[in-house]
Amino acid sequence: MKIFIDTANLKEIREAAALGLLDGVTTNPSLVSKESGVSFKQLLQQIVESVDGPISAEVISTDYEGILKEGRELAKIHSNIVVKVPLIKEGLKAVKTFSEEGIKTNVTLCFSASQAVLAAKAGASYISPFVGRLDDISMNGMDLISQIVQIYRNYDFSTEVLVASIRHPLHFVDACMIGADVCTMPFSVIDKLFNHPLTDLGLEKFLSDSKKISQ
Numbered sequence: 722m723k724i725f726i727d728t729a730n731l732k733e734i735r736e737a738a739a740l741g742l743l744d745g746v747t748t749n750p751s752l753v754s755k756e757s758g759v760s761f762k763q764l765l766q767q768i769v770e771s772v773d774g775p776i777s778a779e780v781i782s783t784d785y786e787g788i789l790k791e792g793r794e795l796a797k798i799h800s801n802i803v804v805k806v807p808l809i810k811e812g813l814k815a816v817k818t819f820s821e822e823g824i825k826t827n828v829t830l831c832f833s834a835s836q837a838v839l840a841a842k843a844g845a846s847y848i849s850p851f852v853g854r855l856d857d858i859s860m861n862g863m864d865l866i867s868q869i870v871q872i873y874r875n876y877d878f879s880t881e882v883l884v885a886s887i888r889h890p891l892h893f894v895d896a897c898m899i900g901a902d903v904c905t906m907p908f909s910v911i912d913k914l915f916n917h918p919l920t921d922l923g924l925e926k927f928l929s930d931s932k933k934i935s936q
Contacts, residue, residue: 725903726746727752729768731767749779772801783811806819806828832855838872849885893914
């Protein structure tokens with residue numbers, strides 16, 4: 722399982738990278754809008770210097786030509802940039818072109834297995850199903866991950882399943898059990914992966930007992 726951090730905050734990215742477990746970064750316009758002081762391209766340049774792995778950068782155009790123009794410019798920033806494209810007709814049309822040009826893509830805002838199949842056939846490098854948002858409307862987001870993983874195995878699609886909109890550690894564990902390729906999470910969720918009350922209690926006991934040992 723590869724772990725990506727879902728943020729545009731350099732401090733969080735560098736802190737997660739320092740833990741030695743970070744494989745990549747995903748961003749989106751909402752996350753980028755929270756950061757100030759640098760342009761989007763400057764921010765991406767700083768991110769690629771902090772993490773040696775795939776960095777998803779999203780286009781904001783919704784038409785084929787606009788997506789291509791933005792995506793090609795983003796791809797020029799660094800070889801690790803993955804162009805993030807919305808799962809719409811014009812987006813998948815652009816994904817096919819990007820694939821033919823050797824530009825990696827992350828197809829985002831996936832909410833159904835049929836959408837995931839179309840993205841894979843278009844040549845997407847990653848598909849991003851949003852499990853938390855499905856949970857929000859009383860659907861089980863992890864059921865979608867199971868469907869996509871099974872379908873991709875059935876037809877030997879090379880597109881990687883990137884589980885997005887992860888809200889808590891259980892989402893992460895379920896994704897690992899199902900066999901997804903990547904989980905992208907905010908730093909707050911990554912931080913929770915370390916926690917267990919028995920670990921805290923055990924450490925407290927060990928440290929207490931250590932005081933009884935003659936040094």
